[in-house]
Amino acid sequence: MIRLCLNKLSELEAFAEEHGLTLEVHACAPSAQHRWYAIFGNSMTKIGAYARAGTAGYGESPEDAIEDYAERIAGRILVINMDESTRREIQCPPY
Helix, strand or coil: CHHHHHHHHHHHHHHHHHHCCCEEEEECCCCCCCCEEEEECCEEEEECCEEECCCCEEECCHHHHHHHHHHHHCCCEEEECCCCCCCEEEECCCC
């Protein structure tokens, strides 16, 4: 499990660096179901022809949130800067 998590983290970091993305990890509100969430800043996940806000990874630790996020975006298309002239779409690896 630890090895799998480290592999996903390394792959996610390499993907982020290659595409100039920033992985953000934040504490959730005290009343939330989980303690942490992770997301690439300024990104949405594309479902069909539409971009959907709110795709994030959640967990009891920052590492858990990052691993969950990698699983949620695996193989999907991220839309970066959706409402700006710098909008772009990036295919995520399968992790």
